[in-house]
Amino acid sequence: MSYFSYQNGNLHAENTPLSTIAQQFGTPTYVYSKAALADHFSAYADACTAGGRDPANTLVCYSVKSNSNLAVLQVLNQLGSGFDIVSGGELLRVLAAGGDPHKVIFSGVGKTRDEMRLALSHDILCFNVESIPELHRLNEVAGEMGKRAAISLRVNPNVDAKTHPYISTGLKDNKFGVAYEDALACYRTAAKLPNIDVTGIDCHIGSQLLDDTPLLEALDKVIELIDQLASEDIHLHHLDIGGGIGITYDDEKPVAVGAYLGRLFARIDAWRNEKYQGVPLKVMFEPGRSIVGNAGILLTEIQYLKYGVSKNFAVVDAAMNDLMRPAMYEAWHGVQTVSQQNPDASSHTYDVVGPICESGDWLARARELAVAEGDLLAFQSAGAYGMTMASNYNTRGRAAEVMVDGDQVHLIRKREEPIALFALESLLP
Template identity: 70%
Template sequence: MSQFFHLDGVLHAEATPLHHIAEQFGTPTYVYSKAALLANFDAFASACAGRDALVCYAMKANSNLAILNLLARQGAGFDIVSGGELLRVVAAGGDPGKVIFSGVGKSEAEMRLALEHDILCFNVESIPELHRLNAVAGAMGLTARVSLRVNPNVDAKTHPYIATGLKANKFGVAFDDALATYRAAAALPHLEPVGIDCHIGSQLLDDAPLLEALDKLIELIDALAQEGIVLHHLDMGGGIGINYGEAGEDEPVPVGDYLGRVFARIDAWRAASYGGAPIKVIFEPGRAIVGDTGVLLTRVEYLKPGAEKNFCIVDAAMNDLMRPALYQAWMDVRPVALRDTAPALYDVVGPVCESGDWLARERALAVEQGDLLAIMQAGAYGLTMSSNYNTRGRAAEVIVDGDHVHLVRERENPADLFALESLLK
């Protein structure tokens, strides 16, 4: 059941009317449901119960400290892509021993930071990265645990900007090169190959490509075992999508069904080839945990009718929510207060000085100037991708727990934005 619903004509987050949040904290504001967040994580945790498995939340989706803390308290690990994200995990009370470090461009400083915190594993994406990590670990007198992010050349059938598993993508080691790269890693004195990883893309609504990628990883693990390179974990990445509410949109595979099919295939393989010996399985969900837990609350500034289009100009903009401008993403838009008037067709746009500053196109809305709108399913890739373009402060963030509202990030003001700048003397 969604934690965002209309009650007596007013959109609520759990037991809290959204207009109360706007009155207290202003707009634009990101509003998250604690109950939805915990329920989404529990879907993964329950599917992994009784198994040697770890759910590493992909924190690039939403890295608010309060959200990280709630997930850490549920036993989550974390998938990070920068040293800054590692420091966020530590600040939020997360366990660095449950951290997977992904990303194609890790710096020496980031490697040192991760080694100092004794993270679980580095997902390495190139031979030059192997050599850099070996040198950094050697200089520190340490051994770095590594897995290779293998690019299985599987079409995820998603938007090209969020597809990551094809030969044309920058991510990972090509499948045909993986065996030789593992040999190189095993030969380096300060690296310990312990796992294998893949991530073929985001917003996946069909698990067939993921299962195809799994078969290729199994093939590679078997080939490595024949050479004496024994891996201890299998990381299937993330990418499970959510439903954004667009007409005709496919429903994502339920989390329990997807994980169940992954485990069934792994169990059959281990029974046939390894006498049933288990292998640790890691998942890296992001959007599937936070995507539908949040909305972007915004206020209508003006209604601007035109000869070809009507514009609903709101106080949120592309700097607050980049997905529509960047991916042409469809986001559901709902009035906070329902009006008993005929709707009109509007493009919902922001005040940023760009023609690409739009949040939704051709939506039937019964609204007036001053009304509140909620951009739904905005919990993932919202504030984490936001910017200060046009010297606009980033939005506030709140978490709703029943009828209690907690401010977990204050709104930025202009003085915050130029505090680090200075004039020439």
């Protein structure tokens, strides 16, 4: 299904013209499709129950960092999602959206004592522990509260995800997780701590993976470790294989979610049948981008067309503070005109740039467009790591966010006003 398509020459989000959204809410504005969110989550949920698989033996935990708007979390919670968080603030967001803390896993390398206390007070499902010092701190905090902390170790399998180095997390040089060679000793330590319950194992090797071969390679290494633990009477209850499945930004052809999960479950089932008489092990996932990435666009208006000797620029009212990925990763986002271009109209090659005083403030390079000042553009595939990475650089208020449900449009985050940006600041006496 196409969630953003031209109807009668005008680009729509589901059944709503983007031009109408711009008139009502201004620009820049993030626009999300509720149907896209539901369908992308269902790809995971349906694969988890294919072939009569017991839904109690799987859990899809949406990665909150990819898009943490309360309405997005609300939609996914209503569909039965769990949540993968990386901060105490993200836990509070999940709770505010009605999420069940017993379906929350807490990842991240730098959990503070206060964050641990917050998570323990809400009895979250599991902490994904990423170092021995963190393990000992969590044991101390849980003891002070008279609680036991359920943990899995995030194991770094040293598998190359073959993705951008900034979003690769499974190599030995990455900051994430416990080295594979050290994992067995770490589990032995964890099993002896008085306030720790060892419940699972976690592995996440990177993001925007187009091929599932590295994921299945990592799975094999995790299975080997689980067998070693079982031989020492350390029995796990769940396996969290992380997320990372990519999306189409340009011409990429990512593996289909159903095909990947089918291969993964086949491998797990064969192993469990051979070694454990078919006793199930709960399998968990942490998808983010593959659920929300292509469920959103960034809507912006052209302010000026600037023609030069070697380059032409389309200056828009969105900027790197709104969509950081191009400046940070040199990431590609497709650009569409909201009014369908006339093939006979005069076109030029433009760099699409924002108004921020940085040469790195560009959103797209060398795009062929037939446009005029005042025209609207839509940046595709902007639902993940768009608004969550936005800033207030140059004292720019962050964009509005709306959710489209058929022909209904809901404002789910108001545009920030400049005066609010310094409301917490004080002049010297």
